[in-house]
Amino acid sequence: MADQTLLYPRWLRLWHSVNGILCLFLMVTGLVMQYASPSTIVFSFPTAITVHNICGILLILNWIIFIIANALSRNGSYYKISLKLIRESTVQFRYYISGMFKGEPKPFKEDSDRKFNPLQQLTYWLAMYVILPLIVITGFIMINIEQLLSDEHGIFIYQIADLLHICAAFFISAFMFIHFYLAALDGKTNFKKII
Amino acid sequence: MKRNLLFLLGIVFLTQFSFSQKPRNHPLVAENGECLRCHGQTVYTAHSTDGRKQTKRPMSQACIIAIPGYQKAIHGSLKCIDCHAEGYKNTPHSPDLQFESVYTCTDCHEGTKKFKRFHLDSIVAGYDKSVHAKAMAKTFSCWKCHNPHTYVNAFSDQTDLKSAITVSNAACLDCHNNAVKYKLLTNKPADNLIKEHVWLKHPELHLKNIRCVDCHAKLASGTFTPHEILPAQDAIRKCTACHSQNSILANSLLKSDKKSDLLGFSNSKSLEYAFIMGANRNIWLNIISGSLFALLLVGLFIHLIFTLRYRKLHKNG
Secondary structure: OHHHHHHHHHHHHHHHHHHHHHHHHHHHHHHHOOOOOOOOOOOOOHHHHHHHHHHHHHHHHHHHHHHHHHHOOHHHHHHOOOHHHHHHHHHHHHHHHHHHOOOOOOOOOOOOOOOOOHHHHHHHHHHHHHHHHHHHHHHEEEEEEEEHHHOOHHHHHHHHHHHHHHHHHHHHHHHHOOOOOOOHHHHHHHHHHHO | HHHHHHOOOOOOOOHOOOOOOOOOOOOHHHHHHHHHHHHHOOEEEEOOOOOOOEEEEEEOHHOOOOHHHHHOOOOOOOOOOHHOHHHHOOOOOOOOHOOOOOHHHHHHOOOOOHHHOOHHHHHHHHHHHHHHHOOOOOOHHHHHHOOOOOOOOOOOOOOHHHHHHHHHHHHHHHHOOOOHHHHHHHHOOOOOHHHHOOOOOHHHHHHHHHHHHHHHHOOOOOOOOOOOOOOOHHHOOHHHOOOOOOOHHHHHHOOOOOOOOHEEOOOOHHHHHOOOOOOOEEHHHHHHHHHHHHHHHHHHHHHHHHHHHHHHHHHHH
């Protein structure tokens, strides 16, 4: 059993909690904005925009902290991908959909060299290095709507950014559901490690 | 994603051809030459009654007719004296002519088959209830907003929706953004439009991209442009009135023949120049994302059932 305090240092747990809370707020306010209706009760439309913009900027800062901290610590080494990882991910996926119901042992053990199982490693890499940057960049483009709409081609850039932003938000939201579900499968252990 | 991009490109392609009206340009009416010799210039020449003396004078700004603007205007084919008193043929004009009664739109257009589609009766009924009619019954008329010498139909004469909005709003801004003209009608201080609209998230963006009347007027049935201008405090202040699928703009500014909506975007007419959050949704994207999410939840639920079942069996034996 690897040393949990080394695998999940205090800064990482704090970063993860902030990231989770921000994503949750962004998801709810994003839904209020996308499916705006006079009968919305969670947030009013203008409040949702303000909260979404603030949380979005905080998410960018939190992401920058994550990138810097990963570069300065060992944590970055857990987010490497390779073709081998994709093959191993299929083994892990097979375990989740059938092996675990047959009493098979977990195909990959957690240790100081492998903090995540291959499927986690692949999806976390996708979430943090592909989808999150995409959502952050498109969100940042959309904040500058005044400048964009005064430019001849700006509206086209805005519309493309909006569609990409919504698609990326969908994948992040789906990821959060699966992430929470799989973490909950192991009972309180996983939550204790990261919170 | 490629499919969505194609949707968007399709929308842009369609909307590029939704306005194809060729700009109107009437030839100059010969009978108007005598009037425009002075009124078409910024400077005119005044002659003494015996004709011996002459002097150049600046033409009053309110009396200048910009000739290119008049040729492009709906009324550009009319003779000046079709609307103005015959007395104007004499120079210098009698001061009494300043008090000539002016025609309203309905004096000429009411009851004609050609104008039936504009529902002038609804427009007049709306105007009669408007804050303009109530507060300035004696001084206000159609022409205060629709300058007869430059008037063009914002929506059938413009090449795109954004230009149509600019033309439509110019009628309001001509007074509400012009301290001198505003003072001609009211003793109230002139509006500071940005300050008045600062409660909106992006005031300038809203002022440029929707018509003033979309929030400040009540739409009468059958009409496209509302004329019942409301008192400022009664204007729409709820964002979701426009930022929702059932946007109020769907029945006025964004009223469409539904052809472009076939690509799946609601209120798609606005995609030509904007993207209205909450109002521009794509039904296909909603169906795909909703179905995928439902599948995900069902998948996780089935997985949970199997997990609990396995754990129960494992625990028991």
